[in-house]
Amino acid sequence: MRLALPRWAGTLATKAAVFITVMCCALTALLGVLVHVSVTNQTVGRARSEALSRLTDATAAYEAGDRPAPGAGVDPPGLPGALRKLAVAGDRGTMVADHQGRPTMWAAGPADGSRALAVQVDYSQQARTIDGLDRAILWSSALAIGITLLVGALAVTRVTRRLHTTAQVARRISGGDLDARVDDPRTKDPTRPQDEVAAVAAALDSMAASLQGKLQAEQRFTADVAHELRTPLTGLHAAAELLPPGRPTELVRDRVAALRTLTEDLLEISRLDTGRERLDVDTEQLGAVAERVVRGAGEPTEVVVVRDVAVETDRRRLERVLGNLVANAHRHGRGPVSLTVDGAQVVVRDHGDGYPVYLLEHGPQRFRTEGGAKGHGLGLTIALGQAEVLGARLSFANAEDGGALATLSLPVGGG
Known part of the structure; x- marks a missing residue:
């Protein structure tokens, strides 16, 4: 202190x-x-x-x-x-x-x-x-x-110190740390006088506990639903493969594939929500990773390597982040789409209408797309979650001359 x-x-x-x-x-x-x-x-x-x-x-x-x-x-x-x-x-x-x-x-x-x-x-x-x-x-x-x-200064400082602790816990909760608690000693001892600061601390702890319980229940529900859907979808996929060729069969297979993708995305999000993901760190050249992601996307994307560097990161998760950003640029933006590597920073840009206002202000929101666009709105959410696991910072902006900019800044020392 x-x-x-x-x-x-x-x-x-x-x-x-x-x-x-x-x-x-x-x-x-x-x-x-x-x-x-x-x-x-x-x-x-x-x-x-x-x-x-x-x-x-x-x-x-x-x-x-x-x-x-x-x-x-x-x-x-x-x-x-x-x-x-x-x-x-x-x-x-x-x-x-x-x-x-x-x-x-x-x-x-x-x-x-x-x-x-x-x-x-x-x-x-x-x-x-x-x-x-x-x-x-x-x-x-x-x-x-x-x-x-x-x-008077000592008395006021004691009060402001307790208020500062409460404010710190509130900021940690708003940042996603739902395990944070004030644990004011006055709230645990009913024989001590309960002042206004203790009442605020108790209310904040109660709110955090309630919020944590509801969020965990939602996470369990999402994980359980996605897990339970995998078995019937596997059977449905197998049955679809047995249908005779034709346009109806193609439609069925396409929808089954979309359901399987949605289910896998939900399972991935539920794992990210638990905060227990572990990295498989190795040294990777960013330029090579970018080239590999673009080849796997199957869409015309320009790769610009301004300055290539080797980073210690989880290649699978990094490819997942960049792949989702490139796919989002092609799905919701317009070409040309470019992926630029400049040191430990990777920028994905398209030339469409840019990101909607809600996304720039509040970040990606699950199952929300703008203007009836295709997709279920989980790609950027997964990219943001995987970037946090990597210890990277993913930010979204709109270019002055039009188009969306997604910037991934990787830690210099690794994930």
Whole structure:
């Protein structure tokens, strides 16, 4: 398991981390502001009360003609202009300002004429208290955000990891691996809390099991039907050979041959569906295999060898794939038909109307042909299945200037 945050978790985990961070920042900022405002108001309030109390004492001494106390005087130097103006106007007030490099709480009131009586109180300790509180709020907020973000990221990553596992299993199932299961531990232990991810995993496992059962039943049915048809078809073929020559006999023999071909194709597909086919690997020259396939097809097909290579493959299966592609080109396309060998890639092309849209989008579909064409629609399905057994990639496309293109890319290192 990777320690770094995986790429698959990026979107959901990043959104969750951003959401958690924003909410933590907003909450800590709100609490910090509330604490700062509350403590500052209390600190400033106590300093203001002390300054006003001293101003009251200084005013009484001034009116009695006594000597003013230390820190009190009439129009002392450093008195803020706004506060002096307020005092000269006949009001009393306080203000915090720097005086001789130190924060000072001033209190001023009217004296006589156009002068102001003022007192000053050292505000350094209170200012240091507020600054220390602000630093403590910042550090504690950063620590709280970091811890919350870490815990939230770990929790979200656990969820996204389980979602990623479920998505991987779903992709494997869609790719044909019906044995794939999530097997979430929470679904196997009813005593553990069942969250939404466990419910999705359980539903996916149940769906895969049901789909696998139905598909296996269909595969068994196809194999059983094809197997059971072989015996009566063998007898029917033997009986057809005993019929007297004539057009009716030819028709019967032709239909019996078509039924035998269909039965053999169904048996081949059922074997491919089981996924238990084994390769008989040998070294083969692709050019020679292509020539042999064209000769066996019995239809005029051009063979172009751009670059011949030797590949390790199962010759019988490779000939089956190429033979089906050539037969499909002649049956459903138009000439000229060509088979081109270029290294480990073989391209079969015709000059007909091209492959139908459904085949290009979804691949070959069994028993489906376009426009009432001849055949039972199993040739390309078998070719695709045999190509997968060979470890090759078979793709279908339409040429820009018309015609169908089937490209078989063989593995360089063998099947």
